[in-house]
Amino acid sequence: MQQDKTRLAISRAATQLFWEQGVAATTGDQIAAAAGVSVRTVWRHFRTKESCAEPIVAHSWSWFLATWRSWPDDLSLEEHVAAEEKRRNLSPQQQADDRAAAQMIVLSRTEPAIRTAFLMSSDLAERELAPIVARRLRRAPDDLDVLAHTAAINAVVRVISEEIIVGALTRDERSPLADSNARIINAVRTATSNLIGDPIRRTS
Amino acid sequence: MQQDKTRLAISRAATQLFWEQGVAATTGDQIAAAAGVSVRTVWRHFRTKESCAEPIVAHSWSWFLATWRSWPDDLSLEEHVAAEEKRRNLSPQQQADDRAAAQMIVLSRTEPAIRTAFLMSSDLAERELAPIVARRLRRAPDDLDVLAHTAAINAVVRVISEEIIVGALTRDERSPLADSNARIINAVRTATSNLIGDPIRRTS
DNA sequence: CGTAGGATGACACTTAGTGCCACCGTAGCA
């Protein structure tokens, strides 16, 4: 608990510094000072400098994963996402984290070090997603088809989110952010040949 | 040219050391010595120690990418892959590289540093794949749907290859390596709702 | 009040990674 809070504090400080002055120009000492902890504590919580960004980047997936986790059998993906979207209510802190995560994704286009953090957190999300997909399909979590569907879903969500976020932050043309959920859901259906998306018929 | 040969030599040396004694226990000095170059040259070619593995890991994708690049419009994916598979003829050097790549993929299950290299090379492959998919679909390479299809294809190829390779190297149960191409092609079709796989009708 | 245990800080230490300059081989050119 306290562990996680410290981790987050470090990650917030690190991502802000990365965004303001670049990754190379940011030292471990600066991150530690900005987070209000010692350098030693930074390296206790993170393998490398760039991996300090992971918790904040992972924040991008948190709503997505939470939504999928709570997806009931008898709703379509469209219905469930719409309902969750309505219920959504972000604290200022969460909004700030979201914004920082978006900045990291933009940075990842030019900074290989951040790209690795982004890809790692996507990989972690995939592992969390697999059992959810497995349960929905009534199959084993280590089934090869389940893994393939999971990877495909995760990949299209990643790439579409990335495009929308980068588009919104770099160009000021109004990106089609409004229907981003619809785009993602359609892509998920396409990427699974519609095996994922519809409500599940009760087999009782 | 000379650049690439040096890069490869370093990568071969590094991957072998990583496999034999682990990543943490392998120093830059050892890699340099094993590759027959100076330490300075190692860091000239690679950002980080773990990224030394990237060229060899990227080798995993080379046959896959070459096959897709040469895929003619009037063949199905099944037909083309079967033809390419028949034509395939690996030099001993290429076989050794393939083997080393497989070892790195196994290592990436337990070594986060290698996992990042693996994911980075997968990300690079995705960038190379996008224009190929775009051309096949007669759409722009930066089209959002094209990017989504590309990501889905790349993801299923990655995860299925990974499972097969890891299964073959860790368990000695005979993995279904024989029909791995068929599995991958089926997964690609599923992950694109059959938009990719069939021959393209001439529109003339 | 005493203490066991997990998290942190301090500090010395190793190794990853960079800047800088000298060197060497090769290609071009007179």
Add this chain to the structure above:
DNA sequence: TGCTACGGTGGCACTAAGTGTCATCCTACG
């Protein structure tokens, strides 16, 4: 043959990333 321009490399000093170890502190629990 000699001059030079240049891309790749080695050597070396240096900064910063990351680890091992021990003392300290905070908290929970009896």
